[in-house]
Amino acid sequence: MPPTRAATGRPTSRDVARAAGVSQATVSLVLGDKWRGRVSPGTAQAVRQAARDLGYRPNLAARHLRLGRARTALLVVPALSSEFFARVYTGAAEVAAAHDVGVVLYPSPEGVGPAPDPFGPARAALDGVIASSMAADALAALRGDGLPLVMLDSDPDRAGSAATVNVDIAAGMRQLTEHLLALGHRRLVHVAAAVDSWTFRVRAGALATALGGVPGASVHTEPAPLSVAGGLSAAERALTRPGPRPTALVCDDDVLAAGACKAVRRLGLRVPHDVSVTGFDDISLATAVDPELTTVRLPAEAVGAAGMRALLTVVDGGVAEVTTLPVELVTRTSTAPPPTPA
Incomplete structure (x- = not known):
């Protein structure tokens, strides 16, 4: 027989059942979130309210033993x-x-x-x-x-x-690339995370696909460790390469983009007047830098x-x-x- 409040000083499932006018089995279903389709919403609400009124807390250790989990x-x-x-x-x-x-x-x-x-x-x-x-x-x-x-x-x-x-990584990179193309950018650099993982491979593939077939569009890839310093070094390399300077740096995340912005300033250039910079993720750093980053928000x-x-x-x-x-x-x-x- 389960203990009552008189034996333990704490309310039990029997007390909740008595207060709600239901069986202990119904209390177990409701408080275990297994009631849908077996108990009416009104009864479930009555059980929860009775538990709150009594200050009832389930014995989680005993429940876990019963569930075998x-x-x-x-x-x-x-x-x-x-x-x-x-x-x-x-x-x-x-x-x-x-x-x-x-x-x-x-x-x-x-x-x-x-x-x-x-x-x-x-x-x-x-x-x-x-x-x-x-x-x-x-x-x-x-x-x-x-x-x-x-x-x-x-x-x-x-x-x-x-x-x-x-998350729909490919759609995010496609939206970002289309945004830059609509602004008129054609010479892009991909500041790519030097990490062999699916998510970064998808970003690179989506960027290449979005630029495919666009007249005059090109992208050069600069790999970088996932850090501000890594983004800075990669952006400096990209902006000082021989040939026409790229007009946009597409970074695999906001940390790399923060480093890229530093590189632009160190070279005496301005963001976005001389070079646009984009990030990915939309962490708090994206609005801490100046100017604030255009980026892709991941939920x-x-x-x-x-x-x-x-x-x-x-x-x-x-x-x-x-x-x-x-x-x-x-x-x-x-x-x-x-x-x-x-």
Whole structure:
């Protein structure tokens, strides 16, 4: 027989059931978010209100034992220092909290390379893995035997049986390129992240495709480490190469774009009067620099939230759909028509 408030000093599910005028089974369905299609919305609301009025808190440890689950998910990201991945974590954690699931955040020491298993025998304490910007085959040690997996910002053709959540990277780069072409730019430089990952390969391919067939249009690629210094060096190389100076620098992310803006100024030029600069991601740095960056806004929180919802679906025995989230071109003052030839 379950304890009552008199025995423990705390309200129990029996107290909630009595206050709401329902069975304990109904309380379990409602507070476990399993009531839809089995309990009326009015009854569900009455149970939740009774729980709030009584100050009832479920015994999560007992619930987890009954479910046979750890109620813990692992989120693997390339770096903790990235604002984008911090926002991915925020979105994932909000959905997880609503379902009484904990999130363990683990930065892969090798970035997009193989991730060593930080848990060993404790892997059984995980219900599943969400991995961002990593190859599916790099997670063999983390997954163990069939641990549910959701891939974020990753090649869906290489994800195998894993569910995938991506943003429409190609559409974002296409919108950015069309914006520059509409302004009149034809000599472009791609300040490309020197990282071998699907997301950056998609950006390069989309840029080349958008420029294909445009009379007089050309693009030169300058690889760069993902840092302000990397963007600065790559932009300096691009702007001092022999031949006509490029009129626009298309950077793979906002950090590289910040470095590119520094390079323009160091060479005695101005953004955007002499050279336009674009970023990608729309992190806070995009509006901290002057002029503010034209960039592509990626819905990082929505990526994390969709990833966690997909993982919960798979853990519950469902099939998660392939999800592609839209992006948005944000035009600011770092882009303008190219300078008129002297």
